[in-house]
Amino acid sequence: MAAAEEERGGAGRTRVGLCVLCGLPAAGKSTLARALRRRLPHRPGWACALLTYDELIPPEAFDPREPGAEPSLPARWKQSRRELLQCLERFLRALLTGDPLPAPAAATQPAWERFLACCHGQGLLSSADSQAGAGRYWTHAATSRPLYVILDDNFYYQSMRYEVYQLARKYSLSFCQIFLECPLECCLQRNHQRSHPLPDQTILLMARKIEMPDLKKNAWEQNSLILKSFDCTSEDNEQIISLLTTALENPVKQNEENTEQKEADRATCAASAVHQADQTCRRIISQTMKDAKDKNVLPSEMKSLAEELNKLKAEFLEDLRQGNNLKKQNQYFDPATSIISSFQHEAINIVNKYILK
Numbered sequence: 001m002a003a004a005e006e007e008r009g010g011a012g013r014t015r016v017g018l019c020v021l022c023g024l025p026a027a028g029k030s031t032l033a034r035a036l037r038r039r040l041p042h043r044p045g046w047a048c049a050l051l052t053y054d055e056l057i058p059p060e061a062f063d064p065r066e067p068g069a070e071p072s073l074p075a076r077w078k079q080s081r082r083e084l085l086q087c088l089e090r091f092l093r094a095l096l097t098g099d100p101l102p103a104p105a106a107a108t109q110p111a112w113e114r115f116l117a118c119c120h121g122q123g124l125l126s127s128a129d130s131q132a133g134a135g136r137y138w139t140h141a142a143t144s145r146p147l148y149v150i151l152d153d154n155f156y157y158q159s160m161r162y163e164v165y166q167l168a169r170k171y172s173l174s175f176c177q178i179f180l181e182c183p184l185e186c187c188l189q190r191n192h193q194r195s196h197p198l199p200d201q202t203i204l205l206m207a208r209k210i211e212m213p214d215l216k217k218n219a220w221e222q223n224s225l226i227l228k229s230f231d232c233t234s235e236d237n238e239q240i241i242s243l244l245t246t247a248l249e250n251p252v253k254q255n256e257e258n259t260e261q262k263e264a265d266r267a268t269c270a271a272s273a274v275h276q277a278d279q280t281c282r283r284i285i286s287q288t289m290k291d292a293k294d295k296n297v298l299p300s301e302m303k304s305l306a307e308e309l310n311k312l313k314a315e316f317l318e319d320l321r322q323g324n325n326l327k328k329q330n331q332y333f334d335p336a337t338s339i340i341s342s343f344q345h346e347a348i349n350i351v352n353k354y355i356l357k
Contacts, residue, residue, distance in 0.1 A: 017174035022155035176247035
């Protein structure tokens, strides 16, 4: 009995993990997803659900010029992704509470029906007739053992993966991600061999935009694994099982301070401050160069002056990025003095060397 409770995470709660597979099209994500779907129920004995976005998002969401369709491709595609996450949340809430799955809003009815069909086909639901004769569904497959939900999509932006992480945090679930790093040429070649290949331009564009997990920058991406390519090696298998196990044993805590968001906010503020300082320094340099020209500084020296000022600007901006105390030519500036006034002071010293020659 105690072992059963442990498997359920204590207090009768089912342990659930969300595993995001990401990478370029044809990198091997679906092959890995199907392998995990087969393997996990046997070793280490977890239930496993596979949500393949290409199968759950309707084809018309990818059609840029569907006759009679009003929304643009990105709008329909993004809406379909939102609806799929909403369906997943309904499923998870029912799984964790033991309640029957709720009826969806009319706007998301088609997405909900596709999601239910997917879950039913994987043995994740049981059904009974309600008084109205409609089917009511209960989750049941994972009530006695942990469940991993594998999300198979490109997830090429960090923000896409962060939405899944937020869902894990909301319900104190486990979260991890596996990024399949495959050479672009290989992805293009594999894509050509598919029965319904994507346009090369789609993959090339995604390759330019894709954002790999950044374990150093984002605390929420700590449970991540980057595989060069999935070829079913025993070493890869062990790494994957280790990742899934670690994540399952360390669910995201709902009441933890959102440290990763604070880090992101701080980075955004720092980037904004650097950008503003950069713009101001550029204006100072422009005015300083104009003043030097008015003072009849020789054209040959104007080039050297510009190089010195731009070098000085780069040093000051790097200090601002790093948060270091400003130190130039053995002179320490008052910490309360703004970086702009400090830069302006140094710029004047530099230009005076040329004017007073």
